[in-house]
Amino acid sequence: MVMTVSSGSLGQVNGKPERSITLLGNDCLIRSKVSLASLTSFRVGGPADWYTAPQRLDQLLACLEWANAEELPITLLGGGSNLLVSDRGLRGLVIGTRYLRHTHFDQETGQLTVGSGASLPRLAWKAARMGWRGLEWAVGIPGTVGGAIVMNAGAHISCTADILVNTHILERSGTLQVLPPEKLGYRYRTSNLQGSDRLVTQATFQLQPGYDPEQVMAETTEHFQQRRLSQPYHLPSCGSVFRNPGPHKAGWLIEQTGLKGYKIGGAQVAERHANFILNCGSATASDIFQLIHHVQERVQHQWSYLLEPEVRILGEHDLISN
Ligand SMILES: Cc1cc2nc3c(=O)[nH]c(=O)nc-3n(C[C@H](O)[C@H](O)[C@H](O)COP(=O)(O)OP(=O)(O)OC[C@H]3O[C@@H](n4cnc5c(N)ncnc54)[C@H](O)[C@@H]3O)c2cc1C
Numbered sequence: 001m002v003m004t005v006s007s008g009s010l011g012q013v014n015g016k017p018e019r020s021i022t023l024l025g026n027d028c029l030i031r032s033k034v035s036l037a038s039l040t041s042f043r044v045g046g047p048a049d050w051y052t053a054p055q056r057l058d059q060l061l062a063c064l065e066w067a068n069a070e071e072l073p074i075t076l077l078g079g080g081s082n083l084l085v086s087d088r089g090l091r092g093l094v095i096g097t098r099y100l101r102h103t104h105f106d107q108e109t110g111q112l113t114v115g116s117g118a119s120l121p122r123l124a125w126k127a128a129r130m131g132w133r134g135l136e137w138a139v140g141i142p143g144t145v146g147g148a149i150v151m152n153a154g155a156h157i158s159c160t161a162d163i164l165v166n167t168h169i170l171e172r173s174g175t176l177q178v179l180p181p182e183k184l185g186y187r188y189r190t191s192n193l194q195g196s197d198r199l200v201t202q203a204t205f206q207l208q209p210g211y212d213p214e215q216v217m218a219e220t221t222e223h224f225q226q227r228r229l230s231q232p233y234h235l236p237s238c239g240s241v242f243r244n245p246g247p248h249k250a251g252w253l254i255e256q257t258g259l260k261g262y263k264i265g266g267a268q269v270a271e272r273h274a275n276f277i278l279n280c281g282s283a284t285a286s287d288i289f290q291l292i293h294h295v296q297e298r299v300q301h302q303w304s305y306l307l308e309p310e311v312r313i314l315g316e317h318d319l320i321s322n
Pocket residue numbers: 041075076077078079080081082083097116140141142143144145146147148149150151152153154155189193194195198199200201232233237238239240312
């Protein structure tokens with residue numbers, strides 16, 4: 001059982017007192033009422049009831065033990081680049097992984113072993129600069145290794161599952177397992193880790209060292225530039241909102257439905273790429289949620305396809321009928 005001490009009121013958030021708890025012996029700070037808008041790429045969403053960002057595995061275990069003792073739901077937060085968090089925030093404990101980012105490139109085996117909070121695009125640029133192949137596709141995909149493993153992030157016909165050797169998975173009970181990709185139910189942009197309580201703490205990828213750094217950098221930069229031409233990076237988004245349904249591309253279907261530029265509140269279907277929804281500055285999570293449903297309805301009406309969101313929609317959202 002973890003001993004806890006409350007350090008009292010830290011001030012006010014949205015008119016409510018903020019509190020913090022320190023798990024003794026682990027130095028792990030758990031804060032109440034932490035805004036999630038600044039921790040997600042859409043820049044929307046209310047507060048987490050409780051938030052912590054452990055720096056070590058023992059701190060992560062202590063947080064889990066605390067959440068179990070308090071019978072709280074948990075949510076893992078990587079880079080927040082594929083999340084739509086409700087304006088009402090999230091109940092329970094949100095665990096941010098961004099400080100779990102130890103990194104080791106093994107020159108002999110060509111394997112890269114990293115903590116789940118390491119930035120995927122940063123690793124991709126680093127590998128390219130070293131002349132290691134295998135991550136050229138990953139530049140421009142914001143977020144962490146943990147998020148990429150859960151989402152099976154990919155681009156340019158490659159994806160996370162292709163290079164994964166194994167991943168360390170922590171259960172809520174504290175049991176740690178090392179699993180190969182075959183155990184993770186990988187398909188296009190999904191895995192059986194989605195919607196589960198299982199935490200990715202570390203991963204090992206197989207890369208290929210020994211190539212000419214200039215050549216790998218050139219290919220990596222080419223991928224990055226291609227994305228910049230076809231995708232809008234200038235305003236907050238979550239990347240592609242919907243998975244591509246079969247042979248049809250979601251962006252094409254949405255454009256052909258006449259929805260480019262369509263706006264609800266501060267949320268807009270991007271002109272540059274119709275499968276992106278942008279926060280034009282003042283969007284709420286509700287605006288984005290209504291727009292996702294509007295797009296689904298209109299595309300289904302015209303094409304008989306129900307577009308499946310790729311973005312993870314978290315917390316409570318109400319559909320406002322017109
Ligand atoms: C501009 C832009 C471009 C993008 N382009 C692409 C693209 O080309 N290809 C692509 O695939 N995606 C793309 N995305 C989407 C997004 O970047 C990826 O899905 C990314 O892998 C998400 O990582 P994250 O760390 O931000 O995860 P988050 O958004 O924080 O989380 C995603 C899911 O993973 C869970 N999770 C996160 N970390 C862990 C962990 N350690 N253990 C267990 N569960 C965890 C979360 O609970 C959530 O369910 C883009 C997004 C943006 C904003």
